[in-house]
Amino acid sequence: MxxxxxxxxxxxxxxxxxxxxxxxxxxxxxxxxxxxxxxxxxxxxxxxxxxxxxxxxxxxxxxxxxxxxxDTLTPVGKLIPANGRERAEVKCWEALADGIMDAAILVRLEKTQRAEAQQSDAWIARQMSKVSASLKSMSESLGESPFCTGNHLTLADISVACALGWLAFRFPEIDWRTDYPNLAKLFDKLSERPSFKDTVPE
Structure with a gap:
């Protein structure tokens, strides 16, 4: 492949x-x-x-x-439940994480691909409000759990960590670590895995 x-x-x-x-x-x-x-x-x-x-x-x-x-190619490290509510829960976490990235990327494109005079502050604020609301929702859903769903790594955790890592990379002014220490704890734990260490954005 x-x-x-x-x-x-x-x-x-x-x-x-x-x-x-x-x-x-x-x-x-x-x-x-x-x-x-x-x-x-x-x-x-x-x-x-x-x-x-x-x-x-x-x-x-x-x-x-x-x-x-x-995830269907090998049973090793199954990341998405086969069916039912557990599967839907993981996919909802993924959708929320992707939504954060979608909104933040639109803001980045607005700021980097359009002339300053053409940029819309209202558009930027609208997208950033999605990021803020989604981070809050993630933190509340995670609570003190060690993983987003269940008791082991799933696609939900990977998706959340990718969103948080990209925010840290492109939007360091968003202090999600201070605002949501439980997300920071999850992110730091996952960042110790070789798969995360080898893919830090650059």
């Missing part, structure tokens, strides 16, 4: 962590989708990463689709 992605993307990081936890072999192909010479649309018409290229020519895109498929 080949994974097209960047070292800064939190969505790519989520896939890379899942592949490491599942002990799956793959080749990482670095791609800057913002570069004029990018060829990402040859693989993904949406022009986004991550993009997974299978040996038989099948192409998968969207991190949520990719990680769900990867």
């Amino acid at each position: 080949k994974l097209i992605g960047s070292l800064a993307s939190p969505y790519v990081r989520k896939v890379r962590i899942v592949m490491a936890e599942k002990k799956l072999d793959y080749a990482l192909i670095l791609e800057n989708v913002w570069a004029p010479e990018t060829t990402i649309q040859e693989s993904n018409p949406l022009g986004k990463v991550p993009c997974l290229l299978m040996e038989d020519g099948l192409v998968m895109y969207d991190s949520r689709v990719i990680v769900e498929y990867l």
Whole structure:
């Protein structure tokens, strides 16, 4: 398998962590989708990463689709419950974490891809309110539990840590560590795992 992605993307990081936890072999192909010479649309018409290229020519895109498929390839380190409420709970955590990244990335793009005179303060505030509300919801749902769901690592924890790690990387002014020490405790614990150490955004 080949994974097209960047070292800064939190969505790519989520896939890379899942592949490491599942002990799956793959080749990482670095791609800057913002570069004029990018060829990402040859693989993904949406022009986004991550993009997974299978040996038989099948192409998968969207991190949520990719990680769900990867979790079926081997029983090692099962990350998504097979069915029922537990599965829905993990997927809701993933949706919330992805939503934080979606909103924060829109803010970053507004600030880096548009001229200052064209930037909308109201738009930025709207997106940042989603980030703030979601962090609060995550903290309240986690409480003092050691993991987001159940008693072992799941895709929920990976997704949350990828969102928090990207905020620390791109939005250091958001002091989620002080505001939500339980999230910081979870993040620090997960950051000791080799899969997280090897995928720190840069």
